[in-house]
Amino acid sequence: MLVPGALVDGKYRIVRLLGEGGMGVVYEGENVRIARRVAIKVMHPAIARDRALVGRFEREAQAAAKIGSAHVADVLDLGDLPGGARYLVMEFLEGENLHTRLVRRRFLGPVDVSHIAIQLLEGLAMVHDAGIVHRDLKPPNVFLAKKGDAGDFVKILDFGICKMLTRASLSDGTGGGDLLGTLSYMSPEQFAHGSRKIDARADIYSVGVILYRCVTGNVPFRGTTLVEHARLMKEGKAQDVRELAPDVDAGFAQIVHRAIEKDPAKRFPSARALQSELVGWTNRANRIEHLLSDYLGTKLRSEPPKEAAVVPPRATQVKEEDVFDTDPDPVPTPTRIPRKKTRTQPMRNAPTLPTLTKPTIPTADDVKTTRPRKR
Numbered sequence: 001m002l003v004p005g006a007l008v009d010g011k012y013r014i015v016r017l018l019g020e021g022g023m024g025v026v027y028e029g030e031n032v033r034i035a036r037r038v039a040i041k042v043m044h045p046a047i048a049r050d051r052a053l054v055g056r057f058e059r060e061a062q063a064a065a066k067i068g069s070a071h072v073a074d075v076l077d078l079g080d081l082p083g084g085a086r087y088l089v090m091e092f093l094e095g096e097n098l099h100t101r102l103v104r105r106r107f108l109g110p111v112d113v114s115h116i117a118i119q120l121l122e123g124l125a126m127v128h129d130a131g132i133v134h135r136d137l138k139p140p141n142v143f144l145a146k147k148g149d150a151g152d153f154v155k156i157l158d159f160g161i162c163k164m165l166t167r168a169s170l171s172d173g174t175g176g177g178d179l180l181g182t183l184s185y186m187s188p189e190q191f192a193h194g195s196r197k198i199d200a201r202a203d204i205y206s207v208g209v210i211l212y213r214c215v216t217g218n219v220p221f222r223g224t225t226l227v228e229h230a231r232l233m234k235e236g237k238a239q240d241v242r243e244l245a246p247d248v249d250a251g252f253a254q255i256v257h258r259a260i261e262k263d264p265a266k267r268f269p270s271a272r273a274l275q276s277e278l279v280g281w282t283n284r285a286n287r288i289e290h291l292l293s294d295y296l297g298t299k300l301r302s303e304p305p306k307e308a309a310v311v312p313p314r315a316t317q318v319k320e321e322d323v324f325d326t327d328p329d330p331v332p333t334p335t336r337i338p339r340k341k342t343r344t345q346p347m348r349n350a351p352t353l354p355t356l357t358k359p360t361i362p363t364a365d366d367v368k369t370t371r372p373r374k375r
Contacts, residue, residue: 001017001025002014002025002027002042004016007032008029008040008079008081008087009079009081009087011031011032011033012029012030012031012032012038012040012089013029013030013032014027014028014029014040015027015028015029015030015037016028018039023043023044023047023053023056023057024041024042024043024044024047024057025041025042025044026039026040026041026042027039027040027041027042028092029089031089036092037092038076038089038090038092039089039090039091039092039093040087040088040089040090041087041088041089041090042081042085042086042088043057043085043086043087044085045083045084045085048083048084048085048086049084054086057086057088058078058086059159060075060088060158060159061075061078061088063127063130063132063159064090064159066130066132067123067126067127067130067132068126068130069122069123069127069156070123071119071120071122071123071126071153071154071155071156072123072126072127072155072156073090073091073093073143073155073156073157074090074091075088075089075090076089076090076091093143093145093155094145094146095143095144095145095146095152095153096144097139097140097141097142097143097144097157098116098139098140098142098143098144098210098214099138099139099140099142101144102139102213102214106217107214107215107216107217107245108214108215109215110215110248110249110252110281110285111282111285111286113211113214113215114252114278114282114285115151115152115282116142116144116152116154116214117207117210117211117274117275117278118275118278118279118282119152119153119154120137120142120154120156120207120210121207121271121272121274121275121278122154122271122275123154123155123156124137124156124207124271125270125271125272125275127156127203128200128203128270128271132159133198133199133200133202133203134156134159134203134206135190135198135202135203136158136182136185136206137156137185137203137206137207137210138182138184138185138206138210139210139213140157140158141156141157141158142154142155142156142157142210143155143156143157183223183226183229184209184219184221184222184229185206185209185210185219186202186205186206187201187202187205187206187264188205188233188234188262189202189264190202191230191233199264200270200271201264201267201268201269202264203271204259204267204268204270204271204274205259205260205261205264207271207274208256208257208258208259208260208267209260211255211256211259212238212241212256212260215241215245215248215252215256216241216244216245216248217244217245218239218244220238220239220260221233221236221238233262238257238260240253240257241253241256241257249281249285251281251284252281252285255274255277255278255281259274
């Protein structure tokens with residue numbers, strides 16, 4: 001273990017520990033000559049004595065240098081420590097990997113997943129164009145870097161077990177019987193122990209599993225042992241995406257299921273083909289989202305809504321005539337109180353009133369005429 005402040009190879013100063021994996025430890029460092037932040041990956045001393053593992057470590061540097069894609073983590077240097085361990089210097093990335101985000105949120109919406117996958121496939125296409133199969137694509141190896149206000153910028157990590165598609169000087173160094181990768185994200189042909197040729201479609205399967213995991217929270221097959229996992233992949237069938245996530249669009253689910261086909265011939269033939277399908281689906285989803293946003297005020301994004309900024313009340317100018325207004329305020333209309341219903345039946349034991357007779361109006365015959373008396 002290196003301590004903060006230690007100087008590696010006379011030019012890299014250790015700043016702090018970032019994390020530890022199966023093959024080595026990763027530190028934040030600084031190139032003191034050019035004042036640049038870097039990430040330094042140092043092999044464990046015990047692994048440094050294994051020539052095969054050292055070969056994988058070196059292949060990571062050689063593969064990344066050969067690809068030259070913005071979506072592949074750039075390797076800057078490779079060297080040896082005094083104790084014999086190898087170290088690898090990479091660009092320093094700020095952000096989080098996809099695994100960390102899924103642990104925190106568990107699910108991602110199809111639109112957000114497509115935004116990540118399109119970038120991942122852009123870098124993967126460059127990897128395949130360089131004649132390399134990654135063979136270990138999984139959420140921890142998909143880094144979501146912060147790049148200004150543009151959102152997540154995808155970087156592909158860890159080419160330690162990559163395999164060359166062409167007979168170049170860089171071989172896979174694994175032999176026919178080695179089984180390398182992460183079980184849940186490995187393609188079926190990787191279980192064949194070299195009986196089938198592994199090509200770029202193995203990485204397409206891994207991308208499909210990543211898509212499946214993001215929108216459903218599960219992987220298509222999960223065995224507790226290697227034998228059980230291989231049996232599930234051979235005999236079982238992946239559960240429909242929409243059974244686990246009914247809100248997922250049928251078109252998106254169809255893309256995912258084609259990517260995880262067991263037969264490589266039924267999958268997308270290349271990273272570009274899968275990317276093209278996702279771009280087309282995303283364009284349609286964005287148009288729908290725009291309409292929903294205009295008319296219903298809803299979103300298809302899985303990101304939580306941002307808190308609205310507090311806007312101070314707008315100052316209003318008071319006019320003089322408003323202050324000295326002589327007109328009285330309008331009197332509000334009183335609320336009408338409904339009348340109570342009256343009884344229609346007489347009360348029991350109510351006092352009786354005497355019978356009233358109708359008054360008679362005297363006629364002219366009944367009135368006696370009198371003459372005024374003379375004085």
